Amino acid sequence: MSEPEKSENIPDESAGKGKEIPNGGNPAKTKEDFDLAAVYVSDAQYNRNIYFDTSPQAVRLYLLYNHWLSKVLLYFFILLDLSLAIFEEPAVFSLPIWATMLVELLCLLAFTIRLVHYAKVIPRDKFWKDPKNICIIVTLMLTLVDMIIYGALKATNCYGVRWSRVLRPLLLINVTEGRQLRRAFRSIRNALPQIFYVFLLFMFSVLIFSLMALKLLGKRGLKTIDGAPYFTNYLEIVFDLYVLVTTANSPDVMMPAYNASFVFAIFFIVYILINTYIFMSVFLAVVYNNYKKYLKEEVRQLVRAKRHKMARAFAVLQEQREEGGELVVTQANWNQVVRLVRPDISNAHRELLWSVSDDKNQGSIGKVAFVQLADLLNIEVITLKSRPHPLHSLCPAFYLSAPSRLLCRIVQHRAFVIVYDLIILVNAVFIGLDEENPMIANSEWVFLALYLLEILLKLYVFEPRAFFSRHSFWNCLSTSQIISTRFDTIIVISALIATIVNSAMKSSGGYTSRQILDIVFILRVLRLIRVVDSIQRFRAIINTLIRIGPMILTFGQLIIVVYYVFAMLGMELFKGKVKFFEDPNDPAKAYCGNPLLKDTAFAQLNYCKNNFNNVVSSFILLLELTVVNQWHVLSSGFATVTHISARIFFVLFHILVVIVIINIFVAFVLEAFFVEYSVDKSDLQTSLERKIEELELAVEQEKMEDNLVNAMETIDNDLGTGQSPTANKPSLMFKIASKRYRTVDALLQRMFEADLDPEDFAENDDQNGNFANPTFSSV
């Protein structure tokens, strides 16, 4: 099948229907067999590693379990459960207790159903062995118990604490199939012992320095800026020096000593060098090193699990063509399975995938080739149909006339992009100027008109379906084009609508809606982004940043879990202690409604709104603590209104979030960049590309990436105007989706795949059962 003609001689449809053709004594595969194989392949493709029952009923239930709708529902209920914090006391929007309780019961019911569903899918003993499930059951029970107690207490007007709210994020981790999130938690847990030892050493260093500071500075009768004695209490010194590690009280903590003599500055310099710079870097190094180590192990397991699933699919489909021959999968069976797994891909695309697998053109493939299928399915291949522009079909005489062709050439020219970039820059200056000026206000209409003209011109030149279709456009044009089309089109049209609405309201009632104006301004400013993306240099950086995107979502979840727990704790500990008064004339505003705060830095800096009075302000406060600066003022504020030991809450938060989680985040960004630099080409990807090239149906990916502008113009010609000299190419083209949208995870998997023996199908891993990282499945 090395020549394209041959592949056309075998009609794909007949090959697909050929499942009933008897093969040398092999029993014909039943529909159940295909279903099972399809489930295995799909599991391998999406890296699911659930060890389900193979009975047809369980397979059907498993399919339902993995259905996107059930997953969306699950996420909806988790979100609902978590967002209850907004309506429960202390609430942003208060709802009666019975209402929130009812919704929570509903959520618990949904989780129970999901768990029962899962129990039906996997064998009984596997279910009970998985700590994840035990964790869910315990969480659900505890929540129920807490709700009953709380309800009873409230009914009798007693004081009750809804302590089980802290457990809610556990459901986000364990109920969902959030592999990435669990993996992140596992890497944290695995890194903890090592971090702990460094932390002990670091704390030892802080304690030693504190002792030195007490001895050196405590007896000198120095005063802080508030007139308080300086460095006389050992615990205070420890806290102050811990804060100095976070740099939040630098240089204030040093000033009294430095004012006394510059020799004391040496003490602080040594302290900062050792604790702030060296130890903090060591924390990053330890976190990063552990992260890398466990990541490698986990990705290796993932790859093995995938192989194992594919080997099982092969076992279902395998047959012997001749006596004593190799076990193979025929093209007919293969087609049947691929059609079940991905009903959306075209016959031609499937044909292409087969020809990559069966590169010797034998009509059947062995185990090694079959196992690759999961990866092949993950490579997004785009089928491009070169269609003429609709105007070309409607009135070719006009569309092909000299002025029209000149216009097409102008729009496709590089200068066109540059001119529009310049227009945007001029626009940026205008945005910066005062919009009250009528000249400036009107100029916005001119810019909007120019942007609309650009969109219309592009629609005229390029094929509209290509312009709006899901894949082709994103990949055929350079990234600058993407932004200038998709993103920009949306922004320009929204800006147009918002500007019209705004002007209409202004002219009718004379009243300008602040909200609409805000949106207009933001849309205008966002438009400027496209300038950057049109510069080649920045694109490489932006590509990596985009690839980091999915990871940031994982870390978003991680942070939300930790924030949620601390917010719940914080709200129980500190709610109502610090109040914010909207009315600027309220005398209580000066001390946040708490006389204890009078004349403290907390009140003087007007931090009253940084409180734990509802879940939203708690989250914002925790974010401020994550950013670290002034966290000592915040923690001292809350310690003032409650007890000095309240600082423990803030220090714990700092250790967990800043030292551990933020370092893992940094480690991830570093790793993403290094993977980016080290993995350039993957074997599998290029074997598919080679095949595409062989089949002469390819648009050369490499050429496109290397020399974007030139390549683009040829492709655009092929696609849009259809007038290029290469019009004798077949009307169907395959192209591998842009590398831009490949995730770091996929890159990592491919990196480790190269290490593994292709003959290793991980079949002996079966005993371990679920593959779900048996030793550390739950948090």
Added chain:
Amino acid sequence: MSEPEKSENIPDESAGKGKEIPNGGNPAKTKEDFDLAAVYVSDAQYNRNIYFDTSPQAVRLYLLYNHWLSKVLLYFFILLDLSLAIFEEPAVFSLPIWATMLVELLCLLAFTIRLVHYAKVIPRDKFWKDPKNICIIVTLMLTLVDMIIYGALKATNCYGVRWSRVLRPLLLINVTEGRQLRRAFRSIRNALPQIFYVFLLFMFSVLIFSLMALKLLGKRGLKTIDGAPYFTNYLEIVFDLYVLVTTANSPDVMMPAYNASFVFAIFFIVYILINTYIFMSVFLAVVYNNYKKYLKEEVRQLVRAKRHKMARAFAVLQEQREEGGELVVTQANWNQVVRLVRPDISNAHRELLWSVSDDKNQGSIGKVAFVQLADLLNIEVITLKSRPHPLHSLCPAFYLSAPSRLLCRIVQHRAFVIVYDLIILVNAVFIGLDEENPMIANSEWVFLALYLLEILLKLYVFEPRAFFSRHSFWNCLSTSQIISTRFDTIIVISALIATIVNSAMKSSGGYTSRQILDIVFILRVLRLIRVVDSIQRFRAIINTLIRIGPMILTFGQLIIVVYYVFAMLGMELFKGKVKFFEDPNDPAKAYCGNPLLKDTAFAQLNYCKNNFNNVVSSFILLLELTVVNQWHVLSSGFATVTHISARIFFVLFHILVVIVIINIFVAFVLEAFFVEYSVDKSDLQTSLERKIEELELAVEQEKMEDNLVNAMETIDNDLGTGQSPTANKPSLMFKIASKRYRTVDALLQRMFEADLDPEDFAENDDQNGNFANPTFSSV
């Protein structure tokens, strides 16, 4: 030579003297040949890559050039030159202009002599091709010109600026053979383009967000905490948001908007996520990646240069044993050279090295084996002589008596260490308590007595020469022992002396010297460090930290260069603008002697001593800016007393020091940790170890490191008491020096050595001349 007996049969001395033995027609090597070869080997050993003339005279000059005394003198003059800033206006200790000028002229003369010396050593054309030399000459000339102009201006009472002071650090970089420092500067320079692109993207993001902030928040009439309009001036917003990236003004900059509505917090959250977290991590990733890339290249070049030098040494010494045979170096010649290179190593040690090189025992070695010599010489092998304890020789009856032996066993027991660790912890608590209490004050004598007892006991048990000798003790005992002996002995004895002096002064005059008390306290606290090192878990971390040590010196120099330049600039720009008043009652103290600072945060926070009025306070101020927190207050303070554009100075400093240099520092720490984790055993090291084992003279290094305490006891027995059952071992033992003190640089070199072909002697690199990284030799 696989058996030790054999090696004893060939007396080393006769082999050494055998240089005149005629070898199959090869001309006898002259003294000049050996000198030249020795210089090559020594260059390779210390990684010097100067392409010197091979004439005997030049070689002699070159030896003088590399002499430690000339290097110490050079560093002395550089230090003198740099420290002139302390005495020049604005001075810490004012000296007349003629005095500083005279000293500076002396320094310039010293540098010129050094340069002329260098020019004599290397060929004329190489000298002029090296940009480093051009840089030195230009710097010297400019300094001279500046001095003349300044002197003339001062003589005529005109205002003059000593602008050439900024150039002084260039001498530190270029005049010294500070390979590491130049390498650090080169990695920075090489990383700059990439950092620059990320920086542009980052600045674009800041500008876009500032524009959005202006549009969103500028028109709402919000006020900052000072009552100033909030977010109305675009440039102010850019500065505020840039400061927010450094987190220094978080959450203050957000509070007015957040107080107005919590929706605005979203803007700041998105900003912090993108700019503070993602972009700052990307900076680290880019710096780290470039650092790694160039480091690899540089270390590879270093290794090649070393090979090249060794190949040249081989070319000098080579001879043909038989007609048409391989070119070899005979043991006699080899011995001669090694004796010239390292006159300090013993005959036995040299014998050992030879037997490692000539592992087939042929009496001569080929090129590949010869090239290894540089690395072999770098491996510190310690010759241990098992000597009995002097008391053992003096009165064996007493020393070998049962109580004495019991005492030895007790002191060598693990529990002894634990007991003393506990004593130290109790001591720590006592230090923390109030020393005015007479009980506590007297307890210090008890502790000192206990520590002295420990030292005496150890002296009794271990051989005193081993206790005080340079190497053996550091390496034979575990690290906890090192600290508990060397470091602790010094500290205990100093503490004893200081305490006695202190008590003497107290009892005589009733007056307690604060300085001596401070020293006593610091010494007491430092003693606590030894507890940590006795815990195995912490030792691995401490080992890496110790290994980072030399690197921190490099970065210290790097930082000093940058600080010096900025301090010189800052002193010219801001000297005398902000004054510090010692007298607390001076009314000018409240506004730092500058009415413009009245009611600014700078004056309110009492930052008056943070000024550019002399070089010491400038350095401390720059350090505070490096720590980042409150840098906006400092920069705004100096902008207030001069001009708003003064902020540029501070922003530039932030970009250069925090974004570039601190990230390189972090990259270095990370790399050091990863190298530590990845390089466990080096081939060369283990080949030597294998040989030592073979020769049955070895103390097993591995066993020692794995099972320190047990191994230690056996060794101690062998060493000290000499009574162990293994006393039939030869009285001479070799041991490889502890891995603890190997530098990261050495580890890196060994890593890359493994990549290089052992047959590749880099001989064709000769044309490139100096090997001194031709493309980027100067800053």
